[in-house]
Amino acid sequence: MRLFEGTPFDRPPRCEKCDQLEEECVCPPEPPLRIPPEQQTARLSIEKRKKGKRVTVVRGLPEEGNDLPELLKHLKDRCGAGGALKGEELEIQGEQLDRVRETLKEIGFKVKG
Numbered sequence: 001m002r003l004f005e006g007t008p009f010d011r012p013p014r015c016e017k018c019d020q021l022e023e024e025c026v027c028p029p030e031p032p033l034r035i036p037p038e039q040q041t042a043r044l045s046i047e048k049r050k051k052g053k054r055v056t057v058v059r060g061l062p063e064e065g066n067d068l069p070e071l072l073k074h075l076k077d078r079c080g081a082g083g084a085l086k087g088e089e090l091e092i093q094g095e096q097l098d099r100v101r102e103t104l105k106e107i108g109f110k111v112k113g
Contacts, residue, residue: 009069010014024089034065037108040061042059043060044058044059044104045096053093054094055093055099056091056097057089058104061088063087069085075096078099079092079096079100095098
């Protein structure tokens, strides 16, 4: 007799939707949870970096519930500038406050700063 024989731990895991073994399941993955932009507030600021360089920083958007890399790409395209994602902060090179504000409002975010 095995230790877990007859318990849920003894059986291979199955899909909750189709009841197939997880290795054989063909169900599509569930889409990631997305928070609507209307329920979020982005905080904008301009910061000074090394050698006097200025960057526009977007804060206040959680990593969970947002596709921050895609949003950064969209902002960089609209501003015609480079940028970086550092944790939950989006950085756009230069003083792009007005363009970033307009773009975020078009998407539906509330904007402060």
